[in-house]
Amino acid sequence: MxxxxxxxxxxxxxxxxxxxGFEVHVELNTKTKMxxxxxxxxxxxxxxNTCPTCLGLPGGLPQVNKKAIESSIRLGLALGCEIAEHxxxxxxxxxxxxxxxxxxxxxxxxxxxxxxxxxxxxxxxxLVTVEIERAHMEDDAxxxxxxxxxxxxxxxxxxxxxxxxxxGVPLVEIVTQMIEGAEHDAPEIGKTYVAAIREIxxxxxxxxxxxxxxxxxxxxxxSLRPRGSNVLGTRTETKNVNSLRSVERAVRYEIQRQAAxxxxxxxxxxxxxxxxxxxxxxxxxxxxxxxxxxxYFPEPDLLPMAPSRDWVEELRLTLPEPPAARRxxxxxxxxxxxxxxxxxxxxxxxxAVEATVAxxxxxxxxxxxxxxxxxxxxxxxxxxxxxxxxxxxxxxLIELVDAGTLTxxxxxxxxxxxxxGEGTPAEVVDSRGLAVVSDxxxxxxxxxxxxxxxxxxLAKIRDGKVQAAGAVIGxxxxxxxxxxxxxxxxxxxxxxxxxxE
Amino acid sequence: MSEITAExxxxxxxxxxxxxxxxxxxxxxxxxxxxxxxxxKVSEVxxxxxxxxSHPMPLTNVFRDDxxxxxxxxxxxxSGAPDRAGDKFRVPAILxxx
Numbered sequence: 001m002x003x004x005x006x007x008x009x010x011x012x013x014x015x016x017x018x019x020x021g022f023e024v025h026v027e028l029n030t031k032t033k034m035x036x037x038x039x040x041x042x043x044x045x046x047x048x049n050t051c052p053t054c055l056g057l058p059g060g061l062p063q064v065n066k067k068a069i070e071s072s073i074r075l076g077l078a079l080g081c082e083i084a085e086h087x088x089x090x091x092x093x094x095x096x097x098x099x100x101x102x103x104x105x106x107x108x109x110x111x112x113x114x115x116x117x118x119x120x121x122x123x124x125x126x127l128v129t130v131e132i133e134r135a136h137m138e139d140d141a142x143x144x145x146x147x148x149x150x151x152x153x154x155x156x157x158x159x160x161x162x163x164x165x166x167x168g169v170p171l172v173e174i175v176t177q178m179i180e181g182a183e184h185d186a187p188e189i190g191k192t193y194v195a196a197i198r199e200i201x202x203x204x205x206x207x208x209x210x211x212x213x214x215x216x217x218x219x220x221x222x223s224l225r226p227r228g229s230n231v232l233g234t235r236t237e238t239k240n241v242n243s244l245r246s247v248e249r250a251v252r253y254e255i256q257r258q259a260a261x262x263x264x265x266x267x268x269x270x271x272x273x274x275x276x277x278x279x280x281x282x283x284x285x286x287x288x289x290x291x292x293x294x295x296y297f298p299e300p301d302l303l304p305m306a307p308s309r310d311w312v313e314e315l316r317l318t319l320p321e322p323p324a325a326r327r328x329x330x331x332x333x334x335x336x337x338x339x340x341x342x343x344x345x346x347x348x349x350x351x352a353v354e355a356t357v358a359x360x361x362x363x364x365x366x367x368x369x370x371x372x373x374x375x376x377x378x379x380x381x382x383x384x385x386x387x388x389x390x391x392x393x394x395x396x397l398i399e400l401v402d403a404g405t406l407t408x409x410x411x412x413x414x415x416x417x418x419x420x421g422e423g424t425p426a427e428v429v430d431s432r433g434l435a436v437v438s439d440x441x442x443x444x445x446x447x448x449x450x451x452x453x454x455x456x457x458l459a460k461i462r463d464g465k466v467q468a469a470g471a472v473i474g475x476x477x478x479x480x481x482x483x484x485x486x487x488x489x490x491x492x493x494x495x496x497x498x499x500x501e
Numbered sequence: 502m503s504e505i506t507a508e509x510x511x512x513x514x515x516x517x518x519x520x521x522x523x524x525x526x527x528x529x530x531x532x533x534x535x536x537x538x539x540x541x542k543v544s545e546v547x548x549x550x551x552x553x554x555s556h557p558m559p560l561t562n563v564f565r566d567d568x569x570x571x572x573x574x575x576x577x578x579x580s581g582a583p584d585r586a587g588d589k590f591r592v593p594a595i596l597x598x599x
Contacts, residue, residue: 030567037570046588050578057581067567088555095518097592145589154596161589164578293516298555306561 004281005260009252010184012224012259018186019232020179020251021221022130022193026172026201027140028071029208029215034139034170035062035105035302046163054139054168056101062301064089068137068170069112071206073307074315075172076113076135078200078322083312087112089137089299097162098141106173108296111136112305118200120192121324122185130193131177142167172206178232186222186255191248194218198244199323211243218247222254224262233258234268238282241275250275253282330354334363343371352386359395365402369394373412377419388419397425409482410434436485440492443476443484447496450475461497469493505534 007015030040036053053060073083090108116132143166148158174197182189198216202209209215223235236258241250258268272285321329330350331341334357344353349370356366370385374394378385397414400406406414406429417428429435450472451458460468472493477484510530514521521529572578575588584591 032567032569037565037568038572039569045575047575047578047590048588049572051572055573055578063565064563065567066564069564086561093516097590097595144595146595147586157594157596159594160592161586162592163589293512295513295516300556303556303558303560303563 004257005264006253006256007259007263009256012255013184014227015263016224016226016233016255016259017180018182018251018255019223019225019235020176020182020186020190021235022174022176022179022190023219023221023237024174024194024197025140025217025219026075026174026197026207026209027215027217028068028170028172028206030065030067030071030170032065033168034065034068034137035168036060038168040169042165047165049165050167054100055164062105062299064302064305065170069305069307070315071170071204072112072135072137072172073312074204074318075174075201075206076116077312077316078204078319079113079116079118079132079135079174079197081113081116081132081135083113083307084110085309086110086304086306088304089302090296091299092138092294092296094294096141097160098144098167100142100164100167104138104141105299105302106138106296107136108298110304112307118193118196119324120189120196122188122192124185126185128179128182128185128189128192130179130189133175133177135172135174138171138173140166140169140171187248187252190218190220190251191244194247195244196323203320203323203326214242217242220247220250220254222251222258223268224255224258226262233262234270236268236271236273236282238273238275239285243277246275246277249280250282253280257282326350334367336363336367340367343367347371347375347385349375349385352391355391356394356398359392361395361398362402365398366391366394369398369415373415377415389415393418393425400425400429404485405429405435407436407482407485410436434483436483443480443489443492444496446476446479447472447489447493448500450479451493451497451500458497458500461494466494469497472497505530505537 028040032038033040033049033054036051038049038051038054041049051060052058053062076083087107087110089105091103092106092108093103095102111134113135114133116135117129118132119127119129121127142162142164144154145161145163146154146157147161149156154160176193179189194216198209198211201207201216207215211217218241220238220241221235222238223233225231225233236254238250238254241247254273261268269284273282274285275282320326327341327345327350331338334341334353336344344350344367347370352370353363353366356370357363374385374388378388381388397406397411397418400414401408401411413432413434414425414428417423417432417434418425422428422431454471454475457468457471461472469490473486473489476489476493477486480489507526507530510526510533511521514526579585579588579590582590
């Protein structure tokens with residue numbers, strides 16, 4: 001693939017004004033698919049969740065999943081949208097092997113939700129309001145695997161394999177209005193906007209909202225217009241941008257690429273481009289104009305929807321606190337510094353910390369454990385931190401530390417035991433015999449042995465050289481296999497040094 | 502007479518992946534033209550406050566509950582496929598070599 005020429009980002013911004021737009025697909029976590037009763041779940045083998053309807057076989061008849069409509073309305077409301085009084089499905093016709101019906105059941109001129117907005121906050125504190133044009137419902141496509149060829153990509157593949165388990169799974173596609181005035185913040189706006197949509201979907205509970213599993217997917221539209229012009233430039237649509245970092249990188253890349261083309265006297269082709277996570281570049285797909293003739297028409301097999309105003313208001317009452325407001329409230333309640341709080345948010349541990357605090361732990365201790373030791377173990381195991389221990393288990397562990405039963409070092413061992421499934425923290429303390437030795441008798445015996453074993457150190461301590469006690473403390477801690485409270489040992493060492501014969 | 506041209510019919514046939522002979526294109530251009538003319542007549546009668554109708558039945562909000570029902574077996578699902586590889590449908594190369 002030829003490497004495109006890029007213009008320096010700052011230079012590109014001097015010459016051009018970027019205009020953005022985003023289409024974010026949110027996969028709903030209903031139990032069944034959008035139009036049939038096949039399970040909405042993966043991992044149980046290819047093509048295990050299919051039926052005549054989602055395979056587009058003769059005789060298949062779609063039936064609308066009520067829960068999917070409810071989730072779509074709630075998502076629309078959370079985005080500040082109007083919920084349409086009349087809404088209907090439409091067929092979007094095209095041939096592609098991931099779409100068994102040869103059309104996608106989508107919505108065209110009567111989307112379920114329209115005209116909303118959300119306000120996002122950038123790291124600089126700048127507030128940007130993103131207008132939402134519409135949020136419409138549609139069904140997902142199957143999953144293609146390209147075989148043969150050198151790269152595993154669609155180009156050069158010998159053939160492809162299709163698994164239709166995902167075909168027919170409910171999606172909500174959220175389409176923004178044009179975002180102008182983004183300027184240097186354009187890449188960050190992309191990232192922050194997609195993060196906000198993901199956070200809202202997660203807070204509503206309508207989606208698992210895991211980008212790495214494709215529950216939230218972003219297409220980024222970017223165009224440039226020369227400074228001083230008010231004519232919009234030709235846009236490109238970059239697909240397959242499936243992590244927050246990639247959204248940021250893809251927007252930056254397209255600005256730099258388009259600026260280089262335009263400054264060199266070239267023109268931008270209106271086209272779909274593919275984002276390549278590995279190389280950090282976009283490449284041309286088919287020109288957009290060729291694919292735009294979808295011949296939409298109202299889906300004859302599905303009746304229109306007219307969500308009653310009572311139902312919509314009932315659903316409005318189920319909306320959770322907006323995630324941005326919740327973050328502000330929690331940071332104030334916990335008294336975290338910005339960096340501490342960001343650390344929790346970026347690690348996706350807000351829920352975990354909140355639940356741990358609710359279970360009785362201090363906010364700082366909860367933060368320290370989740371973003372420290374637990375995150376470290378989760379990274380090593382390649383799993384999510386909150387899948388390792390429950391907030392209740394962690395709160396119990398923190399309580400044992402606070403009570404002096406465990407040192408931090410012992411607590412880390414107990415944590416490992418809890419993760420290994422050995423029981424509650426208290427049970428692991430018992431079964432592994434990990435409690436701090438608080439029996440002064442045992443400590444004194446070890447201290448006396450250490451002091452008598454190092455008479456020179458004893459002499460120094462008696463001379464008032466208190467720092468010499470370190471050597472004895474070390475020896476005692478070693479003898480106790482770390483299961484002693486170092487501060488208490490130090491206290492006792494000084495006491496015994498004065499009195500020992 | 503309507504504006505339907507043979508080029509439009511050929512384009513539609515391409516989009517729908519229907520292989521039409523020149524004779525069929527001529528006859529379909531004529532037929533589709535008549536249909537468009539008939540619809541134009543209806544539009545003359547319909548006033549601005551007549552909403553477009555997509556469904557003849559006066560029904561809305563027909564939903565099903567979100568309850569899983571058994572799917573086809575993998576063998577049933579693949580039984581009509583021209584080609585397969587393991588439990589997946591196998592399809593020809595999608596793009597030509599670029």
